[in-house]
Amino acid sequence: MLRASVIERLAIATASTALALLIGVTIVAAAGYDPVQFITSMLQGALGGQSAVARTLRFSTLFILTGVAVAVAFRAGVFNIGVQGQFVVGGFMTIMSIVWTAPLLPEGAVGGVGLILIGFVAGAGSGGLYGALPGALKAYADANVIITTIMLNFIATGVVGWLVQNPFRGEGNAAPNTERIPEYVSFPSILFDSSGFSIVGLAIALAVVAVIYVVMERSRFGYDMVTSGHQESAATYSGVDAKRTVVSTMTLSGMVAGIAGAVFAIMIQGYYTDPSGIGTYGFDAIAVSLLAANNPLGIIPAGLLFGGLESAGSHIGIYTDVPVQLIDGVIGLVILFVAVPELFRMAAVRTGLGGEKR
Amino acid sequence: MEGITKRFGDVVANDDVDFSVEKGSIHALLGENGSGKTTLMSVLYGLYEKNAGTVSIDGEPREFESPRDAMDAGVGMIHQHFQLVETMTVLQNIVLGREPTEMGLVDTSTARSDIEEICSRYDFHVDQYLDTKVQDLDLGARQRVEIVKSLYRGADILILDEPTAVLTPQEIEDLLDLMEELADAGHSLVFITHKLGEALDAADEVTVLRDGRAIGTVDAAGTTEAELARMMVGREVQFDRPPRDPPEGDFVLNAEGLHVRGSRGLERVTDVDLGVREGEILGIAGVQGNGQTELVEALTGLRDVDSGTVRLNGEDITEANRRHRIDAGIAYIPEDRTTEGLVQDYTLVRNALLGNQTVEPFADGGMIDWSVVNDHAEAIIREYDVQPPDEGAKAKSLSGGNQQKFIVGREIEHDPDVMIASHPTRGVDIGSIEFIHDRLLELRDAGMGILVVSSKLDEIQKLADRIAVMYEGEFMDTVDPETTTEEELGLLMAGHDAGSGHGGGAGDDAPDGGSGRE
Numbered sequence: 001m002l003r004a005s006v007i008e009r010l011a012i013a014t015a016s017t018a019l020a021l022l023i024g025v026t027i028v029a030a031a032g033y034d035p036v037q038f039i040t041s042m043l044q045g046a047l048g049g050q051s052a053v054a055r056t057l058r059f060s061t062l063f064i065l066t067g068v069a070v071a072v073a074f075r076a077g078v079f080n081i082g083v084q085g086q087f088v089v090g091g092f093m094t095i096m097s098i099v100w101t102a103p104l105l106p107e108g109a110v111g112g113v114g115l116i117l118i119g120f121v122a123g124a125g126s127g128g129l130y131g132a133l134p135g136a137l138k139a140y141a142d143a144n145v146i147i148t149t150i151m152l153n154f155i156a157t158g159v160v161g162w163l164v165q166n167p168f169r170g171e172g173n174a175a176p177n178t179e180r181i182p183e184y185v186s187f188p189s190i191l192f193d194s195s196g197f198s199i200v201g202l203a204i205a206l207a208v209v210a211v212i213y214v215v216m217e218r219s220r221f222g223y224d225m226v227t228s229g230h231q232e233s234a235a236t237y238s239g240v241d242a243k244r245t246v247v248s249t250m251t252l253s254g255m256v257a258g259i260a261g262a263v264f265a266i267m268i269q270g271y272y273t274d275p276s277g278i279g280t281y282g283f284d285a286i287a288v289s290l291l292a293a294n295n296p297l298g299i300i301p302a303g304l305l306f307g308g309l310e311s312a313g314s315h316i317g318i319y320t321d322v323p324v325q326l327i328d329g330v331i332g333l334v335i336l337f338v339a340v341p342e343l344f345r346m347a348a349v350r351t352g353l354g355g356e357k358r
Numbered sequence: 359m360e361g362i363t364k365r366f367g368d369v370v371a372n373d374d375v376d377f378s379v380e381k382g383s384i385h386a387l388l389g390e391n392g393s394g395k396t397t398l399m400s401v402l403y404g405l406y407e408k409n410a411g412t413v414s415i416d417g418e419p420r421e422f423e424s425p426r427d428a429m430d431a432g433v434g435m436i437h438q439h440f441q442l443v444e445t446m447t448v449l450q451n452i453v454l455g456r457e458p459t460e461m462g463l464v465d466t467s468t469a470r471s472d473i474e475e476i477c478s479r480y481d482f483h484v485d486q487y488l489d490t491k492v493q494d495l496d497l498g499a500r501q502r503v504e505i506v507k508s509l510y511r512g513a514d515i516l517i518l519d520e521p522t523a524v525l526t527p528q529e530i531e532d533l534l535d536l537m538e539e540l541a542d543a544g545h546s547l548v549f550i551t552h553k554l555g556e557a558l559d560a561a562d563e564v565t566v567l568r569d570g571r572a573i574g575t576v577d578a579a580g581t582t583e584a585e586l587a588r589m590m591v592g593r594e595v596q597f598d599r600p601p602r603d604p605p606e607g608d609f610v611l612n613a614e615g616l617h618v619r620g621s622r623g624l625e626r627v628t629d630v631d632l633g634v635r636e637g638e639i640l641g642i643a644g645v646q647g648n649g650q651t652e653l654v655e656a657l658t659g660l661r662d663v664d665s666g667t668v669r670l671n672g673e674d675i676t677e678a679n680r681r682h683r684i685d686a687g688i689a690y691i692p693e694d695r696t697t698e699g700l701v702q703d704y705t706l707v708r709n710a711l712l713g714n715q716t717v718e719p720f721a722d723g724g725m726i727d728w729s730v731v732n733d734h735a736e737a738i739i740r741e742y743d744v745q746p747p748d749e750g751a752k753a754k755s756l757s758g759g760n761q762q763k764f765i766v767g768r769e770i771e772h773d774p775d776v777m778i779a780s781h782p783t784r785g786v787d788i789g790s791i792e793f794i795h796d797r798l799l800e801l802r803d804a805g806m807g808i809l810v811v812s813s814k815l816d817e818i819q820k821l822a823d824r825i826a827v828m829y830e831g832e833f834m835d836t837v838d839p840e841t842t843t844e845e846e847l848g849l850l851m852a853g854h855d856a857g858s859g860h861g862g863g864a865g866d867d868a869p870d871g872g873s874g875r876e
Contacts, residue, residue, distance in 0.1 A: 181851040220715045220724050227712070230701050236660060237690070239649040239681030 009298070010353040013291060013338050014343035016104040016304065020337035024330030033322050045315025046308035052315065054194035056113045057202055058268065062308025064205040065260035066285030067299040067306075068212050069290065074294040075216065077229030078246055082149025083132060083257045084282025085156035090127030090258025091265040092160045095272040096168065097122035098181045119185070127258015128251045130156065135250025145250070151281070161274045170271065173176040178272045187267050201267040206300070208259060215252075225249050250338040257282065284310075287335045309334060362411035364397055372398040373570045375411070379515065379563075381639070384547045386535055386561035386578070388554070390590055390646045390813060393838040394570040395550045396438075399517045401433040402548075404428035415515070434508030440500050444493040449473065452507045476509050480539050498529035502536070514538065517548045522556055534560045538784070539742055552590075552647055554583045554852050566590055583852035584845060587645060591813050591851075599820050600799065607636025609672075610807035611657070611688075611776045616666035617654045618649070626652040628831040634776060634807040641822025641839070642811045645851050649831035650811045651693060654780045657809070659683040659691045672777065684713055685732065689774035691765055691782050693811075695758070699765040702754040706744070709753050710735035710768060717772075734771070742767030743793065759790035766794050770801065777801060777808045783817060795821060806873065815844055830852040 021039075029035040046056050066083050073080035098119045105111040134148040161176070169177035187198030216222040228235040228245050236242055260281065265272060288306050292298030313327045364372040379385040389395045394872060400406045402413060405423030412419050415431050422428045425435070442451050458468040471487060477485040484499070484506050492500060501521060508516055515568045518537070522530045537547055537560060551557050557564050558578050565575040573589045611634040618627035626649040628694040634640045644650055655661035657668055659680035667676045670686055678686065692698035700709050711731050714720045718732050735749040742763045744756070753761060762782070769777065779798065783791040798821060800806055811817050818825055819839045827834040827850035834850045 021843045077463070218726055218728070220721045220726055222714060223711060223726060225706075227701055227704075230703055231697065233694075234701045234712060235698070236680065237692055238715065239679075239684045240715075241679065 009123070009293060010301070013302070013305070016275040016337035017334055021330070024333050027329070028322060028326060031326060033326075034318075037320065038316070038322060041316045041320050042312040045312035045319075048263050050192065051194055052311060054192045054197040055314070056304075056307045056311040057192075057199075058194075058197035058307070059310040060303045060339075061197070061201045061205045061267075062260055062264055062281045062302035063285060063288050063306045064202075064299055065208060065263060065308075066257060066281045067288035067303050068205075068209055068296055069253050069256035069260060069282075069294055070285045070289035071292065071294040071299055072212060072216070072256060073249055074168055074289055076225040076245065076249040077231050077232065078135070078138070078249050078253070079146045080131065080134075080149055081146055082131065082152050082252050082282075082352060083253070083260075083285050084280060085149070085153035086127040086130045086257035087256040087261040087264070087282045088153075088156045088160050088278070089130040090123035090261030091256075091269075091278075092163070092178075092261070092272045092275070093126035093258075094119040094123035094150040094262040094265040095178055095181060095269075098185055098266075099179050102182050102185070107182070108184055112182075112186070115181070115185045116266060119181075119266055120259060121260040123262030124255040125258065127261055128255035129258065131254015132251040138250075139246045145246075148209065157275045160186075160272070161276060164272055164274060175272050180271045181266070185266065186270070196268045198267055201263050203260070204263060205303075208256060209296050209299060212256065216296060221248070284335075287338075359402060360362075360412050360414070362398060362401055362413070363409045364394075364401055364406055365409050368844075371570050372401065372408075375567070375572045377565055377568070377575075379546045379548055379574060381546050382541055382544045383562040384541050384549055384560055386549045386551060386557035386564045387567065388551060388564055388586060388590060389559045389567035390552055393525040393567040395552075395567050396519055397547060397570075399435065399519065399550060402428065402515075403433055403517060405435075407686075409635065429511050429513070431527050432512055432514035432518070434511060434513030434515070436501065436504045436508060436519065436521060438519045438521075438523060440497075440504055441494045442500060442503060442707035443835045445491060445738065447489050447491055448495070448503050449488040451503060452488075452510050454507075456511055475505065476506055479543065481536060482506060483608070488874060494562070496529075497524055499801060501529075501533065503524070505536070506539075513545070515546045515548070517550070517814075520552070521549070522553065523754065528751045530556070536757050552645065554586050554590075554645070558583060559587065581735075584848040587852045588815075588844065591815050602823070603640035605635045605823055607638065607704070607805065607807075608633055609633045609806075610670065611673075611809065612667075612669040614669075616653065616656060616668070617664040618661060619664055620649075624637050626831050627656065630666075630828075630831075630833055632826060632833070634809050636803055636807050637805045639808040639810055639821050641801050641818040641825045642809065642828055643815060643818045643847060643851060644813065644828035646813045648828050650780070650828055652831075653828070654693070654809075656776055656813055658688060660751055670791045681716065685716060685770075687775035689769040689772045689777045691762075691769050691777070691779040693780035693784075695761050696754075700753040700761055703752060704740065705752055706749045706756075706764060707732050707735045707766070710738060710749075713768070713772070717766055738764060738771060742797075757787070759786040762786050763790055763793065766797060770797060775807065777806055778811075779808065779812045781813070783811065783812075785812070815847055819844070819847075827851055 025035045025038060028038045045052055047053060054340055066087060069083045069086070070080060098115045098287050101118050102115060111248060130152065132147055134143070134152055137148050138145045146198040150206050165176040168178050170177055183231050190199045192199060216226060224240045224245055226237065227238065228242060284306060288299060288302045292302040309331050313331055316322055317324045330357040359375065359377040362372050362375045362377070363370070375398055376395070377398060387395045387399070397406065401408045404427050413422065414420065415433070420431055422431065431634060443454070449466070451678070452473055453464070453469045458465045458472070466542065473488065474485045482502050485497065486503050492503065495503070505516065521533060525533060537549065541547055549557070549560055561578045563575055564578050564581065564586065566573040566586060568590060579625045612631045613630060616627055616630040620626035630653060632640065642650055652661060656663045659678060659682070663676060667674055669675065670688065675683060675686060696702060701712065707728070711720055711726065720734065721728060732749060739747050739749055742766070744760050744764045766782065782794050782798065786794065798808060798810065810818065810821050822839050824836055825839050825842065825847065826836045827847060829851060830853065834853070837846070
């Protein structure tokens, strides 16, 4: 991507965020709440103090990881709407693999690191498989990826929900939760002393961004993938197997979603619960990725922005009397303003109804 | 229509075209794909705004800003892809946009009687299934629905864009009968086609378009398929055929008994045998759409074959995929540089890697060395005179000729054993044409086996050592360009067997051209 268009994109994102907030605040004022207090609370919630920053970074970590998962697929022209499902399956398998293998490893730091590694392998592997499934359905049965991935989201939520309630409910748990993973299986608290956030989680997210960036820009696989996304006929001409590329793209995307699930499970939860109540990171990630024009490096600022908004929203919900629905509405406006135009542009280019001329 | 000019950006799709249709006649508009037929008719139908020229109907100049204006003036167009709502009934489709209403509601009974009235005048059989959903009809019936729809809207002039492309032979016959009936009843019909036979059968007059220009209008009764074929493919640039020795090298590329299906599932290549020797250019001539595309795709690994074998240096590669064939030494200059040969949004550097993803030193162990690719792009640009010489420019910013030179350079630099070039100079300026021809002849002299597909006779005659003529999926004959005249080639391209049987075999010596039947 050209440097000029990066600056342009940042300017557009900033301007549309500001405009969306302005309209949002107007609505807040019209509804009879104090707009100045609303703005201050937002800033307070996103950046005011160490715990607010930790909360922002916690959300950002997840948005960056899930955002990259979406970006990988979108760049290859595969509309993976199933990141949420892959995220859930990955997270659940992370917890279960740690719970199952914990008795086999020594307790303490060594065992902890080992179990974290096992958890990540299980998370990435299961997320990857869960992504490969709709990829294979697309490649070999011509099933629409958008539809199959959306349906697989429901299946993931439903099945994992049932599993945590029935066969895998932890002993003596009243709530539908799995057993907890051992205390020593956690990321160390460096810089931030906050439950639910460790700088290690963010570092993992940034490392994944770096790896994906190198894969997309420097590897043959990435070139094949991105070329397929740009112009499938040219990719086929150059010897790319379109079917295999769809499957491997979806696998890679699902693996990243699975890693996001693993970070969520280990860093935030420590156990797994009914996935219908864990948040919609996999869906919000679509907006994150679109805002970043599906560029892995762009995902970092986009993820930080969304993390800040999410964090501000949860703060306002607790400390002001502005109704939660109104806050969600304002965040929705921001998404609408910054991400949706990009979505339409992509759809227009893809369907040939407008946008850039081929 | 007089002096019609239509440009898309820098591309001139129609260049000062005159075209007129007499009332109550059928006029065929003949030309290859991309010659500007559909564009010209879209101007008449108000879909495109012309850059210059006048459209007159019944002697009165008209300006159409939209198809609705054209319809109001009595012009109807039946598109190649039907414009019907499949989940709605025939009746609903016919009245769509022109519903007779009573108190704001669609008056179905008036609509029904109006349609039945139209149908009773001609042999349509559409009134039998007014309440059937369009999705349940076969393609021939859908087409009749389209025609009735145009008539319902009061069309006097009917434009049919490649109406026979999707039909079975029986349906084509019915359609041609129907067209005659409509013409007898005083309608004027424009029949867009690239099939010579149909144009002669159906039309009273034929206008041939080539490269956006009207080449001429002839009486269908006073012309032959061979003449039309020659008008279609033309010979604007006279190329001198350089002297050469007959090639005697080993065969590098062979195909035996190839049968290939097209995208619609119909057989497009029927029992084709061919062989390309080292140091030889085999030319495949023919009017476009006679199976050349499918044949080339089967040879390059882009399309599966139904039966038959493809061999490279004697090795059976019928089952080998595209990647394997690239690695084995088949280079390919594709028919469509904009969708296949180049990624339009990529820079020339990124495009230089296209097809080279597995080739060292560009990629080693799955990682790409962009600095080597960058040097490679610069080298291609320098040696193949690509303008502007900027490897960071996006492919879409280059002119057609320069895009093509870049592709030719990239494919030659593969150092292949076989080069397959499909319409290597289509839409390319004359300077670049000469340049590309010279490169291909150099490669031939260096011992490469080359297959050139072209519908330009002059190009084929200049380049080829042997010419195979393709018609309706079969090789009509393989002839020697030294002893064959354009007339003879024209006849073969129009499907007239020159007398020596078809199937220019791999080992056949070029037979004489022979003489046609007419």
